[in-house]
Amino acid sequence: MTSAAAVRLRCPDCGKDLGALAAGIACPGCARTFASDDGVWDLRPAALGAEQTAEDAAHAEPGKPTWRRLFDHKRHWLEWCDQRWLPEIVGPRTRTFLEVGGGLCYASALAKARAPGVCAVATDISPRYLRRHARETGTILGAPADVYAAADAERLPFEDGQFDAVYSQIVLYRLPDPVRAVREIRRVLAPGGRWVGIERASPWAPPFHTREARLMGARAAAAGLGERPFTYREWIALLRDAGVAATIAPVPGSRVRHPALRHLLNGTRAIYVALRLTG
Numbered sequence: 001m002t003s004a005a006a007v008r009l010r011c012p013d014c015g016k017d018l019g020a021l022a023a024g025i026a027c028p029g030c031a032r033t034f035a036s037d038d039g040v041w042d043l044r045p046a047a048l049g050a051e052q053t054a055e056d057a058a059h060a061e062p063g064k065p066t067w068r069r070l071f072d073h074k075r076h077w078l079e080w081c082d083q084r085w086l087p088e089i090v091g092p093r094t095r096t097f098l099e100v101g102g103g104l105c106y107a108s109a110l111a112k113a114r115a116p117g118v119c120a121v122a123t124d125i126s127p128r129y130l131r132r133h134a135r136e137t138g139t140i141l142g143a144p145a146d147v148y149a150a151a152d153a154e155r156l157p158f159e160d161g162q163f164d165a166v167y168s169q170i171v172l173y174r175l176p177d178p179v180r181a182v183r184e185i186r187r188v189l190a191p192g193g194r195w196v197g198i199e200r201a202s203p204w205a206p207p208f209h210t211r212e213a214r215l216m217g218a219r220a221a222a223a224g225l226g227e228r229p230f231t232y233r234e235w236i237a238l239l240r241d242a243g244v245a246a247t248i249a250p251v252p253g254s255r256v257r258h259p260a261l262r263h264l265l266n267g268t269r270a271i272y273v274a275l276r277l278t279g
Helices: 050-057 066-073 075-089 106-114 127-140 178-188 206-223 232-242 259-265
Strands: 008-010 017-020 040-042 096-100 119-124 147-150 163-169 189-201 247-250 271-278
Touching: 040 127, 050 127, 066 075, 066 127, 075 106, 075 163, 075 189, 096 106, 096 178, 106 119, 106 127, 106 163, 119 127, 127 147, 163 178, 178 189, 178 232, 178 271, 189 232, 232 247, 232 271, 247 259, 259 271
Parallel strands: 040 147, 096 119, 096 163, 119 147, 163 189
Antiparallel strands: 008 017, 189 271, 247 271
16 A cells, blocks of 8 residues: 555545545545646535635746745744644654645654654645645655645545644644634544644734734635634633643744743734643
């Protein structure tokens, strides 16, 4: 069995089991067919919301080349992902890895390089972005993912309990229903599997929070996107509403490492937080 064939799908529309990933899949429930186009599977729901459609439309123009996106804008994220986050969830016993809302999907390439035997599945809501940049990222980093698939984080097209490691980064705050996405991540985690999600916590002090909400709201409205500010307290509430036993902690900075001091600093500026869950 190839690595890709090890992935078990479920229909994102009716929830029926589709079996292993293979050419010419047809849903036994709604009769929808699924196929790969230029190396990218479209496993999104047939009916997408306005914000999901806008995310794909935002990548209609090629823009900057992939290598510039990687090394000019994501260089530090590459280092953090490889040195901080992946060692927590990818090891010798990791068989399956899922990246949710990956964009460039460099985490999938880094996971594949770290554990060549892993089946790495790279997803994003935008098939355009996956074709133009995620696949090229895998080539540049020398370890392409086994599967590239356009998928909605709120309706993951995968059967229950099959991923040993799940990674997401700066994606939940852009979703219409992030609570549902967290539940979906919990659903696809294998027993003992681990999820690490890195998110942005907006300033909690009212003047600074109001200013960021105004700026972010204007940017989101112009692009038709759903991003909005989440404070540290709102992330805690989101995990509680999702009903999962996830933990949250500030990501230590290079100068301010103590969690309490990071939270105090968060009154006036955004910080990053790590969400962690074990299946």
